Amino acid sequence: MTIIDGKLTAKNLREKLAIEVAEMKSEYGVQPSLTVVMVGDDPASQVYVKNKVQQTQAIGMISSEINMPANCSQSVLLDQIKALNHDSSVHGILVQLPLPHHIDESAVIAAIDPNKDVDGFHAINSGRLFNGDLGAMVPCTPQGCVLLIKQHLGGDLSGKHVVVIGRSNIVGKPVAMLLLQENCTVTITHSRTRNLPEVCRQADIVVAAVGIAEFVKADWIKEGATVIDVGINRVITHDGKYKLVGDVDYQAVIEGCGAITPVPGGVGPMTIACLLKNTLLAAQATISKRSV
Ligand SMILES: Nc1nc2c(c(=O)[nH]1)N[C@@H](CN(C=O)c1ccc(C(=O)N[C@@H](CCC(=O)O)C(=O)O)cc1)CN2
Numbered sequence: 001m002t003i004i005d006g007k008l009t010a011k012n013l014r015e016k017l018a019i020e021v022a023e024m025k026s027e028y029g030v031q032p033s034l035t036v037v038m039v040g041d042d043p044a045s046q047v048y049v050k051n052k053v054q055q056t057q058a059i060g061m062i063s064s065e066i067n068m069p070a071n072c073s074q075s076v077l078l079d080q081i082k083a084l085n086h087d088s089s090v091h092g093i094l095v096q097l098p099l100p101h102h103i104d105e106s107a108v109i110a111a112i113d114p115n116k117d118v119d120g121f122h123a124i125n126s127g128r129l130f131n132g133d134l135g136a137m138v139p140c141t142p143q144g145c146v147l148l149i150k151q152h153l154g155g156d157l158s159g160k161h162v163v164v165i166g167r168s169n170i171v172g173k174p175v176a177m178l179l180l181q182e183n184c185t186v187t188i189t190h191s192r193t194r195n196l197p198e199v200c201r202q203a204d205i206v207v208a209a210v211g212i213a214e215f216v217k218a219d220w221i222k223e224g225a226t227v228i229d230v231g232i233n234r235v236i237t238h239d240g241k242y243k244l245v246g247d248v249d250y251q252a253v254i255e256g257c258g259a260i261t262p263v264p265g266g267v268g269p270m271t272i273a274c275l276l277k278n279t280l281l282a283a284q285a286t287i288s289k290r291s292v
């Protein structure tokens with residue numbers, strides 16, 4: 001049984017990206033830049049944003065953070081995004097989610113220039129992904145899942161049966177599309193799926209992205225299957241402390257599976273590493289445009 005080390009894989013990816021960033025700077029005088037917009041003061045989001053900014057800068061990119069108050073109006077936020085769209089020194093724009101309830105997330109995502117949409121959430125980018133268009137900006141967490149799977153299983157995923165649990169626009173649907181592109185047979189399951197344990201037992205690869213702590217049980221997993229746990233759930237332990245658990249009952253599942261991503265240290269670190277990759281791609285695209 002292998003524990004898939006997302007922390008190490010993310011570190012290796014960041015090191016490769018740092019080299020590409022340095023080359024871009026010396027060859028074209030372009031330094032990739034990312035602006036992260038944060039609305040309100042959700043403590044978990046603050047940590048993620050801080051990590052994004054810090055890791056962006058650590059590989060030689062420019063990163064800035066725009067903090068807006070929790071009561072900021074949707075139109076003020078949209079104006080901010082428009083300004084960033086027009087700012088040619090900004091290659092990547094990311095609006096940290098979730099947003100406060102009075103703001104319509106889909107309107108905000110739709111306002112981002114698709115070429116700067118390093119989250120890959122804009123409908124233009126999800127449409128490109130759906131069409132199998134290689135120019136799509138691919139959402140970071142799904143991209144991270146696929147990199148971890150390919151690294152573990154050796155690249156060729158043809159014919160593997162993947163069961164994705166969850167159908168969100170951010171993880172479930174895009175990860176299914178990416179795996180379809182890798183010639184997997186993909187089953188997308190959700191809260192209304194009948195006989196979910198039985199469906200999961202048929203999978204060579206299970207991607208759990210439901211957002212329910214320790215939802216996937218040991219007897220749902222075929223012996224030797226690869227388990228990718230996207231969940232990040234904060235639960236209270238019996239001694240009153242918080243601990244982070246995934247969507248998979250990790251201690252039970254490790255017994256029979258072939259490989260599993262831990263939480264923390266699995267998919268999470270890959271999300272930010274893939275964001276850096278998307279920022280580099282967004283900057284590269286501006287250079288290719290200039291040269292034609
Ligand atoms: N605009 C976006 N908003 C959100 C995204 C996103 O991709 N784009 N994803 C999540 C939050 N997120 C990044 O924003 C994120 C979550 C978790 C991790 C991570 O590295 N987790 C660690 C554990 C960290 C901890 O202790 O809390 C791990 O799993 O090892 C990175 C990024 C929602 N919002």
Ligand SMILES: [Mg+2]
Nearest residue numbers: 100101103105
């Ligand atoms: Mg909302």
